[in-house]
Amino acid sequence: MNAALNVREQFNALVEDLNRHSYLYYTLGQPEISDAEYDRRFRELEELERAYPELERADSPTKRVGGAALEEFKSVIHAVPMLSLSNAMNEEELAEFDARCMRFLENEGLIEYAVENKFDGVAVNLVYQDGILAGGATRGDGYQGEDVTSNIKTIRSIPLKLRGEGRLPELLEVRGEVVFLKADFEKLNAERIAKGEEPFANPRNAASGSLRQLDPRVTARRPLTFYAYALGQAVGLTPSQTHYEAMQRVSELGFRISPFLRKAQGTAGLIEAYRAAAAGRSSLEYEVDGIVAKVNRHELQERLGFRQRSPRWAIAGKFEAVEEHTKLLDIVVQVGRTGALTPVAVLEPVGVGGVIVTRATLHNQEEIERKGLLIGDTVVVRRQGDVIPAVVACLPALRSGGERPFVFPTECPQCGTAVVKPEGEVVARCSNPSCPAKSGQRILHFASRNAADIEGLGKKMVALLLEQGLVNDISDLYALDFEQLEALPRMAELSAQNLLDALEHSKRITLDRFIFALGIRHVGERTALVLARRCQSLENFLKITEEDLLNVPEIGPETARAVSLFLQNDEELAMITRLRERGFIILPPPQAQVGRLDGKTFVITGTLSIPRDEAKRLIEAEGGKVAAAVSRKTAYVLSGEDAGSKLEKARALNVTVINEEEWRRLLEGEG
Ligand code: IVH
Numbered sequence: 001m002n003a004a005l006n007v008r009e010q011f012n013a014l015v016e017d018l019n020r021h022s023y024l025y026y027t028l029g030q031p032e033i034s035d036a037e038y039d040r041r042f043r044e045l046e047e048l049e050r051a052y053p054e055l056e057r058a059d060s061p062t063k064r065v066g067g068a069a070l071e072e073f074k075s076v077i078h079a080v081p082m083l084s085l086s087n088a089m090n091e092e093e094l095a096e097f098d099a100r101c102m103r104f105l106e107n108e109g110l111i112e113y114a115v116e117n118k119f120d121g122v123a124v125n126l127v128y129q130d131g132i133l134a135g136g137a138t139r140g141d142g143y144q145g146e147d148v149t150s151n152i153k154t155i156r157s158i159p160l161k162l163r164g165e166g167r168l169p170e171l172l173e174v175r176g177e178v179v180f181l182k183a184d185f186e187k188l189n190a191e192r193i194a195k196g197e198e199p200f201a202n203p204r205n206a207a208s209g210s211l212r213q214l215d216p217r218v219t220a221r222r223p224l225t226f227y228a229y230a231l232g233q234a235v236g237l238t239p240s241q242t243h244y245e246a247m248q249r250v251s252e253l254g255f256r257i258s259p260f261l262r263k264a265q266g267t268a269g270l271i272e273a274y275r276a277a278a279a280g281r282s283s284l285e286y287e288v289d290g291i292v293a294k295v296n297r298h299e300l301q302e303r304l305g306f307r308q309r310s311p312r313w314a315i316a317g318k319f320e321a322v323e324e325h326t327k328l329l330d331i332v333v334q335v336g337r338t339g340a341l342t343p344v345a346v347l348e349p350v351g352v353g354g355v356i357v358t359r360a361t362l363h364n365q366e367e368i369e370r371k372g373l374l375i376g377d378t379v380v381v382r383r384q385g386d387v388i389p390a391v392v393a394c395l396p397a398l399r400s401g402g403e404r405p406f407v408f409p410t411e412c413p414q415c416g417t418a419v420v421k422p423e424g425e426v427v428a429r430c431s432n433p434s435c436p437a438k439s440g441q442r443i444l445h446f447a448s449r450n451a452a453d454i455e456g457l458g459k460k461m462v463a464l465l466l467e468q469g470l471v472n473d474i475s476d477l478y479a480l481d482f483e484q485l486e487a488l489p490r491m492a493e494l495s496a497q498n499l500l501d502a503l504e505h506s507k508r509i510t511l512d513r514f515i516f517a518l519g520i521r522h523v524g525e526r527t528a529l530v531l532a533r534r535c536q537s538l539e540n541f542l543k544i545t546e547e548d549l550l551n552v553p554e555i556g557p558e559t560a561r562a563v564s565l566f567l568q569n570d571e572e573l574a575m576i577t578r579l580r581e582r583g584f585i586i587l588p589p590p591q592a593q594v595g596r597l598d599g600k601t602f603v604i605t606g607t608l609s610i611p612r613d614e615a616k617r618l619i620e621a622e623g624g625k626v627a628a629a630v631s632r633k634t635a636y637v638l639s640g641e642d643a644g645s646k647l648e649k650a651r652a653l654n655v656t657v658i659n660e661e662e663w664r665r666l667l668e669g670e671g
Pocket of ligand 1: 082083084085086116117118119120121122123139177229230258292311314316
């Protein structure tokens, strides 16, 4: 009895401790403990929950990851509609907004506004019941959105339980924007490019794409952030007089709010705030496309009321787009590591929002056609904040007649081999596996920091080695000697030795990094780790079949196909053999987490949302076993719908019964 009480107390203390540190880290950005220490305490909580499955708390941080994938999102009707805002496109229109409000309120004096950033992300409504996060939905058309609750729970800056002493509101709707921070966005795109996937066009698309994933595990791996900017229904919350005050309350409840939030008086104040926000825009962590000014006093807001779809008391002051015109001098084609051919615009240098732009990706042939671009055209180049510059359109009216269409090459510009473009795909690829452009990119990828980490082997060096014919593929790097390197033009003796040392150092490598370094299509760092944990040794990895791969959780059919094609490619295999002959030592991957269910026996009863075979496979993949009948040795009975006598037997023997959701959490290492 006492022991059980102690465990419960320990569990509660741990949940609260972790939630507090998560708040310090993700909401305030002021961590007090190291990530490693957080992880250690988190694992401690996981172990407790595993040992005592009856310990339950809706706000346990282990609830943040996973949940089963959905077929589709349910639709949700917003109790209070999520309206849109009318726009002011410049200072003049902002002044008109203030004048309108003044007229409507019959000139009672200068109006005070609360001004905040206009976040460029996805609007969501969060519902808290008795302080506990109960649901989350996208804005949709304003009246009806999509239920994205499981995805919302993965966002660390959204509290699972409202903060604060004393009684929490019975019902509270918190509204705000889910965004991708700029730094996280750049990182995600770099990873996608490394995997041969299309990068996202901007942080907003990345936020929306990540939030609208049917598999919450995918969302969990995307670092989304939430900023609150309004309340919806509120029952049991002390009402505030102003928006400014309400936002302070929201911040105390554990949310991030616009760090720009300030009060402004009248037209002059509005314009000053608008200018300050525009000036500070590029130093923000997130993308903004303007300010939102709201009449501060709720009482005045009520008097002003609403028009069709937007409040009369608020306005979005949009920033003027950073766009410039320039000439499209040429379109060149780059060949990437996976052989993908990407057309790139060569532009007459032009300053856009403080940066000189000379090149911009055009993504693919379709994109060029859609925009109707001709070489020699005057084009519009746009840069939004820190985002990569883009050619948004051409200006056909300015044509002189000397423009010419771009012809997509049918042969690789690097090696002359035929270009292939499978039906239904937008990406054209060079079909030569040893295309030098691929080699260069592949070597660079192999050498990159999260792969083999060969210090000092950058673009210039790789180009030089290829040019001089010293290397053709990755394994050739490890046959280089001092004399060869020293003889290279511009190669000082010191750097030759440094490079050799770095190469030597890179030969001791963990399997996950090695697999990632190989540059297999669709295999990014995470997938490489999953594969490495599954295989444990290079021998096993080389033997794995497509069928085996399909049985690895987290590996989809495309990835399975790509890995198996790679492993059937004789040239790739020969290259790996050469690497081993040249002294590679492949170490096991870090902290094998496979076998979360090691030695545990499951019995399945009733109907699950997936076929039983599939459930069995997932259990076995984590080291568990599936038995036909319940006995004292059974660790868990996984009970689906219409469960039968096995359930009774389990109860009689005091065997833990779990439902599908709990089982998913176990698989994820969360339960
Ligand atoms: S308030 C009734 N505040 O802008 C007013 N909206 O055009 C409700 N947005 O769908 C909105 N930042 O996605 C408000 N600080 C902010 C905002 C903001 C971005 C978005 C929001 C909304 C859209 C309206």
